[in-house]
Amino acid sequence: MASTAGRRLLPVGLRLQQACTPLTRRNPAPLRFYSVDASAKAVALTDFQRKKIENCFDFYDINNDGILRFDEDFETALKAYIKLNGWTEDSKQYVQYYRRWVAFWNNLYAGKMFRKDGKGDQQITREEFHSMWTHALMNRTDINKAPRWVRDLIPNTYHAIDTDGDNTIKLKDYEKFFEAFGRNNSAADIFNKLDINGDGMVSRTEWDIHMQDFFISEDETRPGNHLWGYLQ
Template identity: 25%
Template sequence: MASDFQRRKISGVFDAMDADGDGVLTESDFRALTRRWLDVRGTDGNTPEGQHLAAIMMGWWGTLDDAAGHGGRVTLEQVLRVVDELPAMPGAVTGTAAAMFEAVDENGDGVISAEEYRRMIEAWSGGRAPSEDVFAHLDLDGDGKLSRDEFTGHWFEFWAGDDPAAPGSWVFGRV
């Protein structure tokens, strides 16, 4: 059963993804998230970059819908039940981390810059959100970028962890 902390952090991401605010996630919510992300990047779904990003985001929807039972409507409670199972499924979590890393690493240089991270937060939140102190908290070695390994570790901490002090708890911003 999800702890209060897990509920808070997952609720924040859920609310950001729930574009129409109806309390359930649907394919149309993920299409809206994809459009926000493309807008933040200044591209559209007709470019190779846009098509790749859309495939990643809609793939994430397919994975979530599948994990929640393939009903086409995913509630917060269903997401929290999935989250309860994630510590025993590290491969599934790191697989989504790899896809998300690709989506965030806009220039394909193998690292996420503070600017790329900021755009990710804006895409997820639907607006401007402070991210400088969050990025610094995630940048464990202080080199000004997140490596694939750093990001993957943080992603796992966010989705499968329950430690408010873990840097990964901040992947989508302060909780």
């Protein structure tokens, strides 16, 4: 079996400039305005936003140590995801998919480093995760006014879940994504709610809407609130 050492893409650090890949160069998410009282200059997340951000962090934190790391969390999930798909480390699918997950992680890490007080330690603590999203979501009415790393994160997350690269997320993709991160419950039920038009897949348009709702909406009925599992 060919070694992956020579082709491995390291997480961000010296590679921050690679955070924007060809996969991210798409049109902005469909514009949605929310009727909220919060000023665009507000810096504190709402209670509901904090709850959603906390749920997202817990989803990614596989070993529950309160710190996100590429090798201990994302790469562990990636290896599980590769195994679920029956790929080998020298397969074309593996190489292509690894790149997508690196781009996914790079966007998150770029969010930390976008804050000038971020330390280049290749990890994101729970406090840093809250801080970077507090800064990124100052504008509560338009996700397209968020920093570039947020706008790139939306398609990169989509491509990280899209197993076969056909630009759609199907139920099997979403279930495997949840299973890889050790979250084996509720994926199918959530997926059926995310599939707005009932065609058996979540399109990029649907995904963009749900991601906007996750980050901005205060409407607790939106299915996008539960992208990373039902809120407790």
